[in-house]
Amino acid sequence: MRDYFRPLVRSDLPRPDDALPLAGGPRWFTHVARHRRDGSVARLPASDLPEDVAARLSARRAPLLGMPLDEPRIMAILNVTPDSFSDGGMDHSSAEAALRGRRLMAQGADLLDIGGESTRPGSETISPGEEIARTEPVVRALAGVPISIDTRKMQVARAACRAGAAVVNDVSGLTHDPVLADFCAENGLPVCIMHSQGDPQTMQDDPHYENVLLDVYDFLETQAAMLEERGLPRDKIIVDPGIGFGKTQAHNLALLHGLSLFHGLGCPILLGVSRKGFIGRIGEAPEPRDRAPGSIAVALAGIAQGAQIIRVHDVAATRQALALWNAVEQGDNHDA
Known part of the structure; x- marks a missing residue:
C-alpha cells in the first residue's frame, strides 16, 4: 500500500x-x-x-519569473469577463482593465492572472477567438508587468504569450485542450496545473472522491509527470488543488487542512480561495465583495502550511495582512 x-x-x-x-x-x-x-x-x-x-x-523551489519563492507571492486576479462571479458587470474594456491591473501592482501584487473566460460553477465555455479578443489587448497594454494567462486553450495561451504573458494557469490541469501541454513544454513556459473534477458547467452537480486529499494529489502528480515527459522541467511546474472546482465544502476544508501534503510533489503550491462560496457560507457573507476577511484568513492558513503563491482579489488588504503576519512571526527579529 x-x-x-x-x-x-x-x-x-x-x-x-x-x-x-x-x-x-x-x-x-x-x-x-x-x-x-x-x-x-x-x-x-x-x-x-x-x-x-x-x-x-x-x-x-526555483524562482518564478525571477521572484524567489521563499516568501509568499501575491497573484492578483484580473478578470476581463462580463460574467465573473465576483466582479461581473465591471468595465472590462482593455484600457480600463489595464488601468486596474496597474493599480493592483501598485497595491502590492507580484504578478497578474488575466482571464477572459468565466469558470464559475454553471458557466459555459466560449470560443478561443472571443477569449483572445478579451485578453490579448489587455496583456499587450500591460507590457513589462509579470503576467499569467488564465486559460484552458492553447490558442489563447499562444496569443497571450506573444503579447507578453509568461506563465500559463490552466484550471483544467491540462485536460481540456490536449495540445496546451506540448505548447508550454516546447516554449519552456511555467505552468500552473490545477485540479478540477468535471468542467465548470457541471462540476458542482455531484462531486465525489474516494479520498479527496489523495485523489487530488494523484492527479497533480500524474499531470506533473506528463509535463516532465514532454520536456518541461519540474522547476517550472506549479500545482493548485483547485479549491471550489468540483468540490463540496467538506472537500475544500479537507484539502485546506491537508495542504502541506502537496509539497511532496516538489513544486510550488498556488492557493486560490479568494471570495469562494464556502467562505461566504461559513463566514455568513452572501455577497462575494464582502468576503475579503474570510479570504485573507484562509490564505494565511495556507501560507502557514507553506503555500508559496496566493491568488487574490483584494490585494491591498492581503498585502497588509501578510505584512502583519510576518511581523508577528518574526517577533524580535523583525526590523524596528
Whole structure:
C-alpha cells in the first residue's frame, strides 16, 4: 500500500537542529503524517522518511519569473469577463482593465492572472477567438508587468504569450485542450496545473472522491509527470488543488487542512480561495465583495502550511495582512 507523507509544518523558534526546511523556505518540520488509502494516518519522525521524499519536501523551489519563492507571492486576479462571479458587470474594456491591473501592482501584487473566460460553477465555455479578443489587448497594454494567462486553450495561451504573458494557469490541469501541454513544454513556459473534477458547467452537480486529499494529489502528480515527459522541467511546474472546482465544502476544508501534503510533489503550491462560496457560507457573507476577511484568513492558513503563491482579489488588504503576519512571526527579529 502506498504511503503519502504530509509534513507537519512549524515556524516557531528556536528551530530544532534535526528539523528539515520546508521547500527551502523559513518553515520547517520534524514530523510528518503518513496517509494511506485505507484511511489510516500515523505520525512519524521526519528521520523515517525515504531519502527521495525528504529531498523533495525540503528542496528550495526555483524562482518564478525571477521572484524567489521563499516568501509568499501575491497573484492578483484580473478578470476581463462580463460574467465573473465576483466582479461581473465591471468595465472590462482593455484600457480600463489595464488601468486596474496597474493599480493592483501598485497595491502590492507580484504578478497578474488575466482571464477572459468565466469558470464559475454553471458557466459555459466560449470560443478561443472571443477569449483572445478579451485578453490579448489587455496583456499587450500591460507590457513589462509579470503576467499569467488564465486559460484552458492553447490558442489563447499562444496569443497571450506573444503579447507578453509568461506563465500559463490552466484550471483544467491540462485536460481540456490536449495540445496546451506540448505548447508550454516546447516554449519552456511555467505552468500552473490545477485540479478540477468535471468542467465548470457541471462540476458542482455531484462531486465525489474516494479520498479527496489523495485523489487530488494523484492527479497533480500524474499531470506533473506528463509535463516532465514532454520536456518541461519540474522547476517550472506549479500545482493548485483547485479549491471550489468540483468540490463540496467538506472537500475544500479537507484539502485546506491537508495542504502541506502537496509539497511532496516538489513544486510550488498556488492557493486560490479568494471570495469562494464556502467562505461566504461559513463566514455568513452572501455577497462575494464582502468576503475579503474570510479570504485573507484562509490564505494565511495556507501560507502557514507553506503555500508559496496566493491568488487574490483584494490585494491591498492581503498585502497588509501578510505584512502583519510576518511581523508577528518574526517577533524580535523583525526590523524596528
